[in-house]
Amino acid sequence: MTQMTDPAETQPVALTRKDFVSDQEVRWCPGCGDYSILAQTQKVMPDFGVPRENIVFISGIGCSGRLPYYMNTYGFHSIHGRAPTLATGLKVARPDLMVWVITGDGDALSIGGNHFLHTMRRNVDFTMVMHNNRIYGLTKGQTSPTSEFGKRTKSTPLGSVDRPVMPLTLALAAEATFVARTVDTHTEHLQHTLEAAGRHHGASFVEVLQNCNIFNDGAWREFTERDVRDDRMLLLEDGRPMIFGKERDKGIRLRGLHPEVVTIGQDGVTEDDLLVHDAHAEDPYLALILSRMFWPEYPVPVGVLRDVERPTHSDLVDAQIEQAIEKSGPGDLATALLAGETWTVE
Amino acid sequence: MTTTTQPIERDVQELDRVTIRFAGDSGDGMQLTGTQFTRTAAVFGNDISTFPDYPAEIRAPAGSLPGVSGFQISFAASDIHTPGDAPDVLVAMNPAALKTNVGDLTAGGALIVNSDAFTTGNLNKAAYASNPLTDGSLKQYRVFEVPISTLNARALEGLEMTSKQIDLTKNFFALGLMFWLYERSMDPTLSWIDQKFGARPVIAEANRRALKAGYAYGETTEMFHTVYRVPKARLAPGTYRNITGNEATGLGFLVASKLAGRPLFYGSYPITPASDILHQLSAYKQFGVKAFQAEDEIAAMGATIGAAYGGALALTGTSGPGVALKTEAIGLAVMTELPMVIVNVQRAGPSTGMPTKVEQADLFQAVFGRNGESPLPVLAPATPGECFSLAIEASRIALKYMTPVIYLSDAFVANGAEPWRVPSLDDLPDISVPDAVPGNGTFLPYARDPETLARPWALPGTPGLEHRIGGLEKADGLGNVSYDPDNHHRMSVLRARKVAGIAADIPPLETYGADEGELLILGWGSTYGALRSATERLLAAGHQVAQAHLRYLNPFPANTGEVLSRYRRVLVPEVNLGQLAFMIRGTYLVDAVSYGRVRGKPFRIGEIVDEAERILGVGA
Numbered sequence: 001m002t003q004m005t006d007p008a009e010t011q012p013v014a015l016t017r018k019d020f021v022s023d024q025e026v027r028w029c030p031g032c033g034d035y036s037i038l039a040q041t042q043k044v045m046p047d048f049g050v051p052r053e054n055i056v057f058i059s060g061i062g063c064s065g066r067l068p069y070y071m072n073t074y075g076f077h078s079i080h081g082r083a084p085t086l087a088t089g090l091k092v093a094r095p096d097l098m099v100w101v102i103t104g105d106g107d108a109l110s111i112g113g114n115h116f117l118h119t120m121r122r123n124v125d126f127t128m129v130m131h132n133n134r135i136y137g138l139t140k141g142q143t144s145p146t147s148e149f150g151k152r153t154k155s156t157p158l159g160s161v162d163r164p165v166m167p168l169t170l171a172l173a174a175e176a177t178f179v180a181r182t183v184d185t186h187t188e189h190l191q192h193t194l195e196a197a198g199r200h201h202g203a204s205f206v207e208v209l210q211n212c213n214i215f216n217d218g219a220w221r222e223f224t225e226r227d228v229r230d231d232r233m234l235l236l237e238d239g240r241p242m243i244f245g246k247e248r249d250k251g252i253r254l255r256g257l258h259p260e261v262v263t264i265g266q267d268g269v270t271e272d273d274l275l276v277h278d279a280h281a282e283d284p285y286l287a288l289i290l291s292r293m294f295w296p297e298y299p300v301p302v303g304v305l306r307d308v309e310r311p312t313h314s315d316l317v318d319a320q321i322e323q324a325i326e327k328s329g330p331g332d333l334a335t336a337l338l339a340g341e342t343w344t345v346e
Numbered sequence: 347m348t349t350t351t352q353p354i355e356r357d358v359q360e361l362d363r364v365t366i367r368f369a370g371d372s373g374d375g376m377q378l379t380g381t382q383f384t385r386t387a388a389v390f391g392n393d394i395s396t397f398p399d400y401p402a403e404i405r406a407p408a409g410s411l412p413g414v415s416g417f418q419i420s421f422a423a424s425d426i427h428t429p430g431d432a433p434d435v436l437v438a439m440n441p442a443a444l445k446t447n448v449g450d451l452t453a454g455g456a457l458i459v460n461s462d463a464f465t466t467g468n469l470n471k472a473a474y475a476s477n478p479l480t481d482g483s484l485k486q487y488r489v490f491e492v493p494i495s496t497l498n499a500r501a502l503e504g505l506e507m508t509s510k511q512i513d514l515t516k517n518f519f520a521l522g523l524m525f526w527l528y529e530r531s532m533d534p535t536l537s538w539i540d541q542k543f544g545a546r547p548v549i550a551e552a553n554r555r556a557l558k559a560g561y562a563y564g565e566t567t568e569m570f571h572t573v574y575r576v577p578k579a580r581l582a583p584g585t586y587r588n589i590t591g592n593e594a595t596g597l598g599f600l601v602a603s604k605l606a607g608r609p610l611f612y613g614s615y616p617i618t619p620a621s622d623i624l625h626q627l628s629a630y631k632q633f634g635v636k637a638f639q640a641e642d643e644i645a646a647m648g649a650t651i652g653a654a655y656g657g658a659l660a661l662t663g664t665s666g667p668g669v670a671l672k673t674e675a676i677g678l679a680v681m682t683e684l685p686m687v688i689v690n691v692q693r694a695g696p697s698t699g700m701p702t703k704v705e706q707a708d709l710f711q712a713v714f715g716r717n718g719e720s721p722l723p724v725l726a727p728a729t730p731g732e733c734f735s736l737a738i739e740a741s742r743i744a745l746k747y748m749t750p751v752i753y754l755s756d757a758f759v760a761n762g763a764e765p766w767r768v769p770s771l772d773d774l775p776d777i778s779v780p781d782a783v784p785g786n787g788t789f790l791p792y793a794r795d796p797e798t799l800a801r802p803w804a805l806p807g808t809p810g811l812e813h814r815i816g817g818l819e820k821a822d823g824l825g826n827v828s829y830d831p832d833n834h835h836r837m838s839v840l841r842a843r844k845v846a847g848i849a850a851d852i853p854p855l856e857t858y859g860a861d862e863g864e865l866l867i868l869g870w871g872s873t874y875g876a877l878r879s880a881t882e883r884l885l886a887a888g889h890q891v892a893q894a895h896l897r898y899l900n901p902f903p904a905n906t907g908e909v910l911s912r913y914r915r916v917l918v919p920e921v922n923l924g925q926l927a928f929m930i931r932g933t934y935l936v937d938a939v940s941y942g943r944v945r946g947k948p949f950r951i952g953e954i955v956d957e958a959e960r961i962l963g964v965g966a
Binding site: 022052058068069074076077079087088090091094097323325330333334336338339340346 | 654
């Protein structure tokens with residue numbers, strides 16, 4: 001077996017973005033949002049100081065599934081929806097590795113929905129990056145779990161009759177310890193968000209709002225375009241009041257259980273009336289409220305909704321083994337073979 | 347009941363073999379009773395074979411027919427292979443147990459009934475129009491009516507227990523009586539009671555009293571004129587323990603991980619009759635075993651692939667419906683050529699079928715049940731003890747050939763028990779394989795060992811071997827995604843050749859009986875005992891027959907065709923509707939005759955003998 005090493009104990013290595021670029025030709029449609037996600041992922045990798053060989057990218061099926069081929073690390077392109085299960089087994093067997101799960105809205109929330117739920121609640125120490133383009137791209141344009149109600153696609157010619165799920169709400173309900181949202185075209189924010197997620201100890205979930213210029217062009221255009229985004233998106237900053245708008249004059253206030261959009265300076269509203277973001281709050285209420293806010297009722301929150309520390313799945317698994325050995329010593333095979341009553345035949 | 351302090355004169359009759367079946371409500375503790383009798387007989391030195399037969403319902407309505415739970419044990423002074431076709435003794439704790447089991451009792455067999463349970467209510471629940479104890483319908487048996495509930499309650503008088511709690515101990519009264527009847531010591535069970543109920547002195551005392559009261563009842567009643575003695579069996583020298591197939595499976599994989607020098611990972615989702623393996627491996631924390639209860643069967647399989655990718659000896663365990671769910675991921679394991687073992691403890695299907703009942707109908711599923719050309723080795727243990735050695739063998743093949751392996755156990759071999767000679771660790775093979783190490787030039791994740799055709803096992807964490815694998819077809823050697831038509835054909839053939847080549851690395855198919863002749867009885871899996879015993883009988887009757895039993899279902903041992911050619915006819919009995927027979931006919935162009943019965947029960951020796959004689963033209 002390869003000697004296991006804790007990523008924290010390995011010597012920081014000086015790598016550059018280029019070290020993480022594989023020799024494979026990238027084959028996404030020109031203009032696809034995945035290019036940006038790949039570029040920022042490669043860019044952020046050197047910052048972790050983890051040697052390439054200790055990093056594993058695992059993907060499922062869909063356009064996003066190809067990303068591991070383009071990373072010059074270890075990579076596993078698995079089957080539809082199951083990447084989190086491979087990552088779980090790998091982390092249990094090899095807690096020393098840094099594991100990334102690359103998935104899409106169909107892969108994670110439809111066929112892989114059950115694994116999404118359970119890997120989050122177990123706090124498996126990996127970073128899941130979900131490319132959310134609200135459409136099935138690789139199968140050429142069917143409705144996805146995040147498609148709008150009434151959306152017309154090849155499989156829903158008269159409009160989808162399914163209500164979309166809110167991925168961040170799902171992640172929070174599943175006890176995820178790190179939940180964030182970012183946008184493919186907001187490259188700097190994307191990079192910072194990936195970095196924060198990668199540094200989190202435990203299950204990290206990052207929803208990347210991504211465009212599919214072939215089957216769902218303009219998936220998030222209404223609020224992500226340069227000219228409107230300041231007014232229609234809420235950039236979350238830990239410990240700061242929730243202010244947005246080109247003029248930085250709008251904010252979020254809580255009325256009863258409901259958030260409301262207010263204008264600073266109107267009706268006596270001041271900055272002190274606004275909600276202050278607290279990503280490290282132990283309870284999930286604020287994060288849950290933020291996860292339900294969406295355009296056009298609200299500006300769309302981006303950034304880290306929740307970032308709390310809990311023991312990871314593999315930490316707990318290893319601790320039980322250590323305790324068992326501490327209590328009764330390492331297992332003895334001869335004793336196990338002779339368990340129960342034995343007798344001797346001469 | 348007559349009691350006397352004078353010793354009663356009784357005959358002692360020596361027997362070579364006795365088969366007892368305990369039957370009662372699923373809440374009556376029949377499995378425990380049977381297990382205790384088994385341990386006692388095993389420790390005494392008999393050869394034993396058991397068949398626990400229990401309902402899927404945890405607690406069906408008390409007294410009802412579906413709620414009957416049974417445990418059959420055969421113990422003998424000679425080498426035996428099955429738990430017996432028909433019990434010589436039936437212990438029936440209520441009318442439902444009598445009704446569902448008495449048909450199996452040999453004519454003239456002993457029937458011990460708890461007469462207290464034959465109330466109008468219980469008779470109605472068992473759909474008896476009249477009381478069988480009084481209507482003469484049991485004339486062909488030796489009936490012993492024992493008011494077990496009453497006698498047991500009397501023995502427990504004075505203990506601080508509810509009448510319901512007292513009633514729960516009556517199985518130990520029956521056990522005590524059987525211990526007396528077969529001259530068995532109560533000591534193993536008494537020490538078990540101390541261990542189990544040490545912290546609850548009243549319960550411990552109640553069970554002790556119940557056991558001793560049953561034993562004393564046998565001693566003092568005049569009902570039994572004979573006691574029976576089954577001498578020790580002449581087993582090969584060594585240290586023995588009693589073991590079930592599932593226990594031997596778990597233990598085998600634990601040992602395999604040490605022999606391979608790799609940590610053991612077990613990913614599983616609870617399913618009957620495989621869950622005991624999960625329980626056992628979950629308790630091996632001191633050995634560093636990582637047993638993971640997944641959210642579903644698919645996740646268990648995915649996690650197993652992930653652990654194999656990381657360098658562990660990785661396993662998953664399930665039953666047929668679980669394999670159905672894992673199928674796509676098993677295909678991924680075939681495509682990525684990672685080593686792991688998939689344990690299928692088969693049960694009666696299709697669908698949910700009869701979850702606690704015996705069947706071996708997942709052979710096609712194991713060999714063929716995936717999309718695309720997706721070959722993998724399939725092994726099947728024949729006896730509870732063999733589950734141990736075959737677990738090591740399955741691991742050896744998986745590691746050496748970098749392939750998923752299916753290990754086909756079944757409910758009969760998994761739950762059945764036999765005395766098992768504990769092996770010495772020194773006698774077990776080294777099954778370790780090296781990890782890939784960086785060499786000169788580009789790393790080729792799909793380069794192959796010229797002998798085994800195995801690809802290298804390049805573990806994450808190894809500098810210089812960074813590579814990408816996955817479910818898409820890979821270019822030969824280089825491992826890049828490839829849609830090249832010739833490459834796909836070449837890779838498909840390579841994967842098939844790799845698995846087929848294992849035939850040269852496994853033991854030849856052996857025969858028992860005539861070296862050539864009229865009939866070969868060919869089987870696989872848990873039917874071994876019945877087929878072996880049937881062959882013994884046919885040989886004793888002077889027929890030119892032999893038995894061959896396959897442990898390797900894919901690939902078949904290299905000499906299989908040659909063995910088949912030495913007999914005029916081939917009979918393939920299976921607890922399915924002819925799956926191995928179909929494979930034998932297709933592979934060897936042999937006119938194999940299928941004998942398939944799916945009743946949720948193992949074969950009886952007699953029916954195999956009858957079928958063989960029919961083919962041989964005996965008595966026609």
